[in-house]
Amino acid sequence: MAFIASVEKSDLPLGAILKVETEVGPVAVCNVDGEFFAFSDTCTHGNWSLSEGWLDGHVIECTLHMAKFDIRTGCVLSPPATCPLKTFAVEDVDGEIRIELPAPDEGGEKK
């Protein structure tokens, strides 16, 4: 079954990123031109929060060593990261942004 985390849409203005603590570890959720995306908050290179990073369109850049990921697919766009980022489906339900998370035993990254 899918776990759900949620944030208020009003807490996510254009260009904002929020860090949400979940059952499967911290998740970043952001607003790109009115569309919402969620992905694992921890950079796959170093232990650093991507919600602290720079968001440019659909690209998130880690401030620590400038690794870049496509937040739609989790693909690595720039080293030093080499492992892709986990991404999660989101749904806008009456002003509530719901993030669908895998159960911890289904490949989540519970820490």
Place this chain on the structure above:
Amino acid sequence: MPNPYSGGPDRSMIDLVGGDGGEINPAIYVDEDIYRRELEQVFGRSWLFLAHGSQIPETGDFVSTYMGEDPVLVVRQKDGSVVAFLNQCRHRGMRICRTDCGKARSFTCSYHGWAYDISGRLVHVPLEQEAYHGEIDKDAWGPVRVPRIASFRNLIFGCWDEAAPDLETYIGDAAWYMDVMFDRSGAGSELISGVHKWVIPCNWKLAAEQFASDMYHAPYSHLSAVLASLPDDASPADADWPQEGAQFRAPRFGHGTGFFASERGWEFNVNTMGRTIVDYLAGKYSDAAVQHLGELRGRQITGQHMTIFPNFSFLPGINALRVWHPRGPQEMEVWSMILVDSDAPDEVKAAYRDRITRMFGTSGIFEQDDGENWVEVQRVLRGHKTRQTSLNASMGKGHTEDRSEYPGIVSGMFSEEAARGFYQHWARMMAGQSWEELAQEPASACGKPDSGS
């Protein structure tokens, strides 16, 4: 003049400035050993200006500056406090941040990627498991913190010395004079964004001393700039400067200022500063300042020059602000900023940006006069004989005045009382006197001979 500098501390340092600061041995402007000692004893112990609060309003905002020759990052924290730390990676010593200012979420060394959070904590070491075998103590290897940070009127200062008095005590009586510029209306102040920086070949003390104590140079050094600013049909009498004024010498810690004090206000400067600024300072906009600071500081004190020891200087009213960063005994890096009252009208802020850049910016018409003097003084000191020749800072010695309207030690406007205060404090710091000793007012501040240390 025999050169009393023996390379050692103590009495020889006091002798370098003639005991009371009135006779200067030019070794203090050229000698490498004195310079290294200065970085340790003066810049390593004094409160130093780091930044204006308006430069770093939000979390992660930072400026990169210097304490003496030590590069430091000054960073606004999440709780609103300010932290400063050496801009030096503890791994191989690379500069952690290579830009002048900005907003950071973290700082990463561009050499091997050691990364720090905005408080200077080492948070990531690449290949920590693979290369360091998980054995590095990250908490122990952050950049060195400046232990003391304090603010006065949104001016942020830092100090390396735990034994130094608090900032308020350090500034002391000078605060009353600083407020002419930094607390004019009670609404606070802000910097016009952008710092002009230039390097000129002269010792930093030549500039710091002049801003502390020297009204005397103005009618001569700056005559051409004043004349060039006059309209064709103006009479030279239009630029006639007030004759009344005073000079302040801080009883301790080396600060100084001087100024005109006249009911004529700023009108004599209208051709250089422009109508908008002159009206702001002494005309239709000045009622709030008079209400806040009184008639004397709100309207009558003009042309003020000031130094907070050692290297933070400014011109209240003109609102030029300076840091003289030392770069060896024979060179300094000038950092020049313009300050405005936060509640000044936009046209006044714009006028300050334009007029003061023209007067005191990198190629400012007044700046050129000063820079030329300092650089020539330094060039003359390339000689053998010139370095053996003492210089005179005796003006007004023994002629302090009893002026109840002013705090601190006061003399006439044309005096070197504040220069002697500057050099005497410098020499006592160089001699390694403790802060307890430095807090004692030297006897010669009242015109009596100094007993030494």
